[in-house]
Amino acid sequence: MPDNHVDLPQGTLDLLILKTINLQPLHGWAISERIQQISNEVLQVQQGSLYPALHRLERRGWIKARWGTSENNRRAKYYELTRAGRKQLEAEETSWRKLTTAIAQILETT
Amino acid sequence: MLDNLQFRLRSLFRREHVEEEMNEELRFHYEHQVEKYAASGLSREEAQRRARFAIGGEDKIKEDVREARGVSFVETLLQDLHYGARMLRKNPSFTVVAILTLALGMGATTAIFSVVDALLLRPLPYGDPASLVVVWENSIRHSHPHNVVAPANFADWQRQNSVFESMAAMADTRANLTGAGTPKQVIVQNVTAGFFHVVDVNPVVGSGFTEENWKQGKDDVVILDYGFWKERFGSDPYLIGKTIDINGKPQVVVGIAPKDFNLYVKDGSLTGAKPQMWSPWAVPQSFGDRKESMGRYLTVVARMKAGVTLAQARDQMSTIATRLQQQYPDTNAHWGATVVLIREQLSGDLRPALVTLFCAVAFVLLIACANVSGLLLARAAKREKEIAIRTAIGASRWRVARQLLTESLLLAIIGGLLGLLLAVWGTNALLAASPKGLLGLNSVSLDNRLLSFAVAATLLSSLLFGFLPSYVATHSPIAETLKDETRGSSAGGRRRLLRHALVVGQMGLAMVLLAGSGLLIRSFIRLAGVNPGFETRNLLTFQVSLPRSKYAKDPLQVAFFNEFLARIERVPGVRSVSMENYPPLTGLGAATSIHILGQPQMATAESPVSGSRVVGPDYFSTMGIPMLQGRTFSNPELNEARHVVIVNQAFVEKHLAGENPLGKKVVIHMRDDKVDEQNPSEIIGVCGSVRQMGPGEEAKPNAYWPMPELPYSRMTVLVRTSNAPSSVVAPIRYELRQMDPELPMASIATMDQLLSDSISRSRFTMFVLGIFAAIALALTAVGIYGVIAYSVAQRTHEIGIRMALGAQRRNVLGLVLRQGTRLTLIGVGIGIVAALALTQLMSSLLYGVSATDPVTFAAVILILAAVAFFATFVPARHATQVSPIVALRYE
Numbered sequence A: 001m002p003d004n005h006v007d008l009p010q011g012t013l014d015l016l017i018l019k020t021i022n023l024q025p026l027h028g029w030a031i032s033e034r035i036q037q038i039s040n041e042v043l044q045v046q047q048g049s050l051y052p053a054l055h056r057l058e059r060r061g062w063i064k065a066r067w068g069t070s071e072n073n074r075r076a077k078y079y080e081l082t083r084a085g086r087k088q089l090e091a092e093e094t095s096w097r098k099l100t101t102a103i104a105q106i107l108e109t110t
Numbered sequence B: 001m002l003d004n005l006q007f008r009l010r011s012l013f014r015r016e017h018v019e020e021e022m023n024e025e026l027r028f029h030y031e032h033q034v035e036k037y038a039a040s041g042l043s044r045e046e047a048q049r050r051a052r053f054a055i056g057g058e059d060k061i062k063e064d065v066r067e068a069r070g071v072s073f074v075e076t077l078l079q080d081l082h083y084g085a086r087m088l089r090k091n092p093s094f095t096v097v098a099i100l101t102l103a104l105g106m107g108a109t110t111a112i113f114s115v116v117d118a119l120l121l122r123p124l125p126y127g128d129p130a131s132l133v134v135v136w137e138n139s140i141r142h143s144h145p146h147n148v149v150a151p152a153n154f155a156d157w158q159r160q161n162s163v164f165e166s167m168a169a170m171a172d173t174r175a176n177l178t179g180a181g182t183p184k185q186v187i188v189q190n191v192t193a194g195f196f197h198v199v200d201v202n203p204v205v206g207s208g209f210t211e212e213n214w215k216q217g218k219d220d221v222v223i224l225d226y227g228f229w230k231e232r233f234g235s236d237p238y239l240i241g242k243t244i245d246i247n248g249k250p251q252v253v254v255g256i257a258p259k260d261f262n263l264y265v266k267d268g269s270l271t272g273a274k275p276q277m278w279s280p281w282a283v284p285q286s287f288g289d290r291k292e293s294m295g296r297y298l299t300v301v302a303r304m305k306a307g308v309t310l311a312q313a314r315d316q317m318s319t320i321a322t323r324l325q326q327q328y329p330d331t332n333a334h335w336g337a338t339v340v341l342i343r344e345q346l347s348g349d350l351r352p353a354l355v356t357l358f359c360a361v362a363f364v365l366l367i368a369c370a371n372v373s374g375l376l377l378a379r380a381a382k383r384e385k386e387i388a389i390r391t392a393i394g395a396s397r398w399r400v401a402r403q404l405l406t407e408s409l410l411l412a413i414i415g416g417l418l419g420l421l422l423a424v425w426g427t428n429a430l431l432a433a434s435p436k437g438l439l440g441l442n443s444v445s446l447d448n449r450l451l452s453f454a455v456a457a458t459l460l461s462s463l464l465f466g467f468l469p470s471y472v473a474t475h476s477p478i479a480e481t482l483k484d485e486t487r488g489s490s491a492g493g494r495r496r497l498l499r500h501a502l503v504v505g506q507m508g509l510a511m512v513l514l515a516g517s518g519l520l521i522r523s524f525i526r527l528a529g530v531n532p533g534f535e536t537r538n539l540l541t542f543q544v545s546l547p548r549s550k551y552a553k554d555p556l557q558v559a560f561f562n563e564f565l566a567r568i569e570r571v572p573g574v575r576s577v578s579m580e581n582y583p584p585l586t587g588l589g590a591a592t593s594i595h596i597l598g599q600p601q602m603a604t605a606e607s608p609v610s611g612s613r614v615v616g617p618d619y620f621s622t623m624g625i626p627m628l629q630g631r632t633f634s635n636p637e638l639n640e641a642r643h644v645v646i647v648n649q650a651f652v653e654k655h656l657a658g659e660n661p662l663g664k665k666v667v668i669h670m671r672d673d674k675v676d677e678q679n680p681s682e683i684i685g686v687c688g689s690v691r692q693m694g695p696g697e698e699a700k701p702n703a704y705w706p707m708p709e710l711p712y713s714r715m716t717v718l719v720r721t722s723n724a725p726s727s728v729v730a731p732i733r734y735e736l737r738q739m740d741p742e743l744p745m746a747s748i749a750t751m752d753q754l755l756s757d758s759i760s761r762s763r764f765t766m767f768v769l770g771i772f773a774a775i776a777l778a779l780t781a782v783g784i785y786g787v788i789a790y791s792v793a794q795r796t797h798e799i800g801i802r803m804a805l806g807a808q809r810r811n812v813l814g815l816v817l818r819q820g821t822r823l824t825l826i827g828v829g830i831g832i833v834a835a836l837a838l839t840q841l842m843s844s845l846l847y848g849v850s851a852t853d854p855v856t857f858a859a860v861i862l863i864l865a866a867v868a869f870f871a872t873f874v875p876a877r878h879a880t881q882v883s884p885i886v887a888l889r890y891e
Helices: A012-020 A028-038 A047-060 A083-109 B002-013 B015-039 B044-055 B058-069 B072-090 B092-121 B151-160 B195-199 B226-233 B310-327 B342-347 B351-382 B384-392 B397-433 B448-474 B478-483 B490-529 B554-569 B619-623 B635-639 B649-655 B673-678 B725-739 B751-758 B760-794 B796-804 B809-845 B854-880 B884-889
Strands: A063-069 A075-081 B132-139 B144-147 B164-178 B184-191 B221-224 B243-246 B249-256 B277-280 B299-304 B335-341 B539-545 B574-580 B590-596 B609-615 B627-630 B644-648 B665-668 B681-687 B702-706 B714-721 B746-750
Touching (some): A012 A028, A012 A047, A028 A047, A047 A075, A047 B015, A047 B044, A047 B058, B015 B058, B072 B092, B092 B342, B092 B351, B092 B397, B132 B310, B132 B342, B195 B299, B299 B310, B335 B342, B351 B397, B351 B448, B351 B490, B384 B448, B448 B490, B490 B760, B490 B809, B490 B854, B539 B751, B554 B574, B554 B635, B554 B714, B574 B619, B644 B649, B644 B665, B649 B702, B681 B702, B714 B725, B725 B746, B760 B796, B760 B809, B796 B809
Parallel strands (some): B184 B277, B221 B249, B609 B702
Antiparallel strands (some): A063 A075, B132 B299, B132 B335, B164 B184, B164 B243, B574 B609, B590 B609, B627 B681, B644 B702
8 A cells, every 4th residue: 555645635525526426326435446546546535534425415415325236246325416416516626626726826936 | 405304304214224224335345345455465354354444443434424414413312311311210319319309499490480470571461561651649758659649630740741642540449239149349440531541451341431431420331350240240241231239329331351451559559459340430620620629549550652761751740740849839849750660560569579589499499400410420420430431432522421411401301390390289389378369369370481481491400400510521531530440530529629619509509598588587577576556366347338329428327337336236245346447457548637736837748647547436445555645535526526536656756746745736637628727626645556557567647536527438347356256247247237238248357367468478478488498408408418428438448547547436527527517617608698798689578677687697507507517417427337347348
C-alpha cells in the first residue's frame, strides 16, 4: 500500500460519491475502489466515512438505493443519482472549480 | 419532503429490515476487501485480519450510519428510556424515594398553581379586562384610597372626564324575595345606566335592560345571576318576561347573566356578599345638583377609551378631583380619586398571600429537586465505572449525558404524573376544608392550563436535578476512574462537594420556609388571642328586613322589632336578646362627620368622624360590652327619641381626650342636616371599644343610638343563649312567622362562626404554609441523612482503621457529627440571611409580629438544627457500631 494518499478535505467526499455514480449505478465497494483507482491510489475512502455518507446522501434525496446483482452474482446495494442529485452534482462541481481556481491563483501569484 | 419523511419512517418502523440491509451491505464490503487482500498474495487469515483492521470499529460505523439516516434521536430516546426503566427497576428503593419526593414537590407546586391560576391569571368574565377600571374616591385624611363614591361626584366625573368611553355606578342592597317557596333575603345590585355596556356583558337568556329602564316607572325589571337562577328557579327558561316579588313589588325578569359573570367588589360592597340580581337605578337629579347632603356609597366602574393608558386616566381623574375639591370644599376637601385596574381590584387582597404561597411551594420543589439530585450523585458514584467504560469504547460525552438525562426525565415524568393526581385531589380537599367563600373558588379541575404547567414543571425539574449529576459523571477523567481502585478519586471529591452544597442549599431554603410559617403561626396566635371587645360565645345573629311597602312609618318598624324581641325573650334557652343595624364582624358600617358642641365647627370634610350604630334594648349586656362610665339607655329612651347617645372608649380617646365625656352634646350627621343640628345628642355613657371589622383591625370611634333615634328597616337580631345557639333557631322562626309569614330569617350565624371566619384567611395561609414547611423540613432531613449515611458508608474502611488504631466510639461519633454540624451551621447561616431578606416581602400578611421577629427566628433555628442533628446522629451511631475487622475487609 503506497503511502502517498492524502486526507479528503471536509465535504468533498459527497462530491466524489456523486461524481462517481454519475455514469452508472455502483455499490459501496465499487465506489471506494473507483475513487481509489481514478485518483491513482492517492485518495482512499474509509468505510467508516463512506457508508454514513451514502446514507446521508440517500436521506437528502440526492441518491437512491436499490438492490441488484453484482459481477460475481451476489446481492448488492446499488446507488444511483436522482434528478435532485444531478443538480446538486452540477452545483458542487461548479463551486469546487471556482474554489480550486481561486486557490491555485493565490498559490501561483504569492 | 414527503420522500424524506417516508425514508425516515421506514428507518424508524422497519428498523429490523433496515438494520439487516445495513449488515448485509457492510458484509459485502468486507468480503470484497478480504478477496482483494487475498488476491495480492496474503493468506486467508491475514487477509481477513487486514480487512477487519481496514474497516475499523464495525459498531461505530453502524452507529454513524444510523445517525446519518436521521432517526437516531427517537430511536436513541426509546433505547435510553428502555435502559433507564431497567436501571430504575434495579434500584427500587432509590426509585421509590426519588419519585415520592418529586411527586410531593410537583404535586404541591401544581396545587398552588391551580389556585393562583384560577384567582390571579385566568381571563376575567368581562369584555377586555385590560381597559376596565374601578374608580374610587381617595380619602386622603383617613388614608383610605378605596373609598365608595358620592353620587354627586360620580355625576361630575361622568360629565368632566374624556378618558373613559363609559362609566357606571353600582350599589348593593339586601331585599326580600317573596312569592312561591319560603321567603328569602337576596342581594340586589342597583346599577346606573350603561352598566352592562361598561363591563361589556350580555345576558345569555333574555334581552337585558334598555335605555328606557332608567326612566321613572319603567325600572321594575331585573337581570338574574346565573347561579341564582339555577338554584332558586331551576334554570326555568320561561322565567323571562315573568315577574318575581322583591320587597313586595313585582319585577319583570328581563335577562339571565352569563354563567361566570359577577362583579363583586369587596371594598365597595355594602352587603359584603355577591349580588344575585341586578336592577336599574338612576342617580336622582337632586343628588347631581348637590342640593341634598352628601353620602358616599357607590362603586364606580369605567371603560377606558382605546389608546388611553392607565396613567393618563389616573392623571385626569386626579385633576378632576382637585377641581372638585376647590369647587366644593365643604364636601370634597381632602378627597382625591383612585383608578385601579379591575384585575388588581379583584385579586388585590389575595395577591400577597397567594404570591407568598407560590414562592413557598417553588422552594419546596427546589428542595425536592436538590434531594433527588443528591440521590443521583450518590448513585453516579456507583455507576462511575460503567460510564467510564462506555466512554472508553466510544460513546460521546453528549451521548452519555443524554442517557443520564433521559433517566432523570423518566423519574420526573412518573413523579409529575403522581404529583398531578396529588395536586387535583389535594386542592379539592383543601378547598373543601377551607371556609366557604374564602377564595371564591369551589373546585379546580384538570384542564389544559394545569396540564401545561405540570408538563413544564416536570421538564424543568428533570433538568434541574438531572443536570449536575450528568455533568459530573461525564466530566470525570476516564483513565483515572478506570485505574482508581480506592475511593479518593477527584470526581468523587467533586461529587462530595456538590452534594454538600446541595444539602446546604436545602437547609437554607427550608430555613426560609420555616421562618415564614413560624411568623404566620405567631401572627395567627396573636390574632386569635385578640379580644374583640365583646363576648362571642353562645351568641346567635340573624337579619330581619322589613319591606317599606308594609312598614313605611318609623313607629311601625320600632313597634315591630320591640314586639319581636319580647317574643324571642320568652323562648326557652334565650338569656337575653337585642339588635343592632351593623353588628361587628359583618362588614362595613355607617360612619359620618360629627360636631361636638363646645368644639369649633368645621367644614364637613374637616370634621371629626365617628361610626354610627343603632341598637335595641339590653344591647350592652347582651353583647357583653362593658360600660366604663355613665349608664345605659332607659326605657323611655328606647321607645321614643330623647336625643341620647352612648359612645365607645375609642371615641373618647380620639375626640374627647382628657375631658369628661358625660353630659357633652354631639351632633351626628346621619339625618337631615337641620334635624341633626337642632337635636344634638347627649352622651350618657361610655362603653368598651369593639373591633367591628375583625380582630385584625383596630377599634374605631363609634356612637350608639337607641333605635327610635334613627329607625332602620333592616336589623340584625342578637340572641344570647344559655346553650348551643342552634337550638333556638326553630322556635324563633316560628315566632317570626306568627308575626309576618312573608319575612325571612336571613344570614343566620353564630358570633363564634363569624369571628372564626374573620380570621379564616390568616388561618388558611398559616395552615398551607405550615404544611409546606413541614414537607421542606422532612425532605431536608432526608437530604442530610442521605449525605451523612453515604459518607459513613464510604468511610467505613477509614473508620475501621481508626478504631483498629484505638479510636473510641465517641471519637468516631464526634468525627461524623462534626461533619454534619458543619453543614448544618453553613446551611442555617445562609438560611438566616435569606429568610431575613425574604420574610420582609410577606409583612402585609403578619399581625403583631415583625418580619424579623427574633423569637420566631430562634425557634426556627432550633427546630432545624435539632432535626439536622437527629438526621446526622442516626448514621453517626451506625458508624460507631462498625466492627473494625469487617470494616477493614470492606471494599
